[in-house]
Amino acid sequence: MKQLLILSGKGGTGKTTIASAFIKLADAKAYADCDVDAPNLHLITGWSVKPAKKDYYGLPKAVIDPELCIKCDQCRQNCRFDAISIDEKYKVDHFACEGCGVCEYVCPVEAITMKPAVAGELMLYSDGEKVFSTAQLKMGSGTSGMLVTEVKKQMKAAAADAELAIIDGSPGIGCPVIASLSGVDMVLIVAEPSISGISDMERIINTAAKFGTKTAVCINKYDTSIENTEKIERFCKKQGLPFIGRIPFDSNAVKAINNGQTVVDIDCISGTAVKEVYHKTMNLLFEKGGG
Ligand SMILES: Nc1ncnc2c1ncn2[C@@H]1O[C@H](COP(=O)(O)OP(=O)(O)OP(=O)(O)O)[C@@H](O)[C@H]1O
Ligand code: SF4
Numbered sequence: 001m002k003q004l005l006i007l008s009g010k011g012g013t014g015k016t017t018i019a020s021a022f023i024k025l026a027d028a029k030a031y032a033d034c035d036v037d038a039p040n041l042h043l044i045t046g047w048s049v050k051p052a053k054k055d056y057y058g059l060p061k062a063v064i065d066p067e068l069c070i071k072c073d074q075c076r077q078n079c080r081f082d083a084i085s086i087d088e089k090y091k092v093d094h095f096a097c098e099g100c101g102v103c104e105y106v107c108p109v110e111a112i113t114m115k116p117a118v119a120g121e122l123m124l125y126s127d128g129e130k131v132f133s134t135a136q137l138k139m140g141s142g143t144s145g146m147l148v149t150e151v152k153k154q155m156k157a158a159a160a161d162a163e164l165a166i167i168d169g170s171p172g173i174g175c176p177v178i179a180s181l182s183g184v185d186m187v188l189i190v191a192e193p194s195i196s197g198i199s200d201m202e203r204i205i206n207t208a209a210k211f212g213t214k215t216a217v218c219i220n221k222y223d224t225s226i227e228n229t230e231k232i233e234r235f236c237k238k239q240g241l242p243f244i245g246r247i248p249f250d251s252n253a254v255k256a257i258n259n260g261q262t263v264v265d266i267d268c269i270s271g272t273a274v275k276e277v278y279h280k281t282m283n284l285l286f287e288k289g290g291g
């Protein structure tokens with residue numbers, strides 16, 4: 001299975017717009033949404049079947065048994081995350097608890113136990129032909145990287161014979177992005193021609209380089225700044241990175257997405273540009289000696 005990951009660094013750049021169009025063009029048999037904080041690919045890819053759902057357990061959380069607690073205060077004093085407070089009883093704030101287990105260790109009367117906690121929900125759509133893996137992180141849970149790994153794992157397990165998998169990556173450059181990058185064959189970076197877009201793009205490129213992952217760049221909404229678009233193209237040339245297309249700002253793109261369609265479902269300038277980027281991406285992904 002060749003895995004193509006679409007990343008952007010900055011949120012709202014057009015990652016999902018492009019990923020959904022690629023899924024349509026490729027008639028992809030396997031795809032995933034690794035934006036577990038705010039998944040939205042399912043809104044565009046339109047599944048009529050219900051997904052199989054599974055609870056995802058992240059870090060364990062401390063639970064205090066008030067019957068055993070002798071109110072010695074050791075746990076509160078030793079919690080680096082200020083997760084333990086005293087009201088009438090000692091209690092743990094599960095949003096603040098990082099599951100380090102120190103309180104359990106210092107409690108003299110074994111009143112604290114670490115219990116598995118649901119940190120999100122994994123969803124797997126499947127109709128016997130196609131597979132779509134996604135997940136939703138529970139609010140306040142900080143284990144998005146681990147959940148991203150699970151999303152990819154369940155996609156691969158359910159569609160082991162698929163030739164191609166398209167993965168809509170996580171925004172930013174943190175832990176979930178690192179988890180998205182692991183094991184993929186190629187990254188397509190969707191850049192935005194703004195100062196922050198360029199800075200985020202450079203950081204993502206550096207991260208992908210550390211993984212040795214083949215990387216190509218395209219620019220979405222390029223005509224919002226031709227000057228910055230040219231800057232990005234010069235940067236790619238200097239770095240020896242394939243620059244594979246400019247996609248214009250197009251109000252039809254917004255209309256398509258708002259109607260639950262992809263930009264290649266309708267006749268529009270952004271759709272035409274995305275098709276070109278798609279063909280170049282596939283050529284790079286499947287080129288001989290291309291991993
Ligand atoms: N070429 C374009 N022209 C005009 N609007 C666009 C274009 N591409 C995407 N958009 C719009 O920009 C917004 C963000 O796009 P999208 O959701 O694809 O970005 P994203 O990078 O996946 O965002 P997030 O990081 O929030 O998941 C959407 O409203 C989308 O319709
Ligand atoms: S497990 Fe760690 S973070 Fe959680 S309450 Fe105990 S000491 Fe604090």
Ligand code: SF4
Pocket residue numbers: 064068069070071072073074075076090106107108109110111112
């Ligand atoms: S360390 Fe144990 S006994 Fe002491 S206050 Fe905390 S829970 Fe209670």
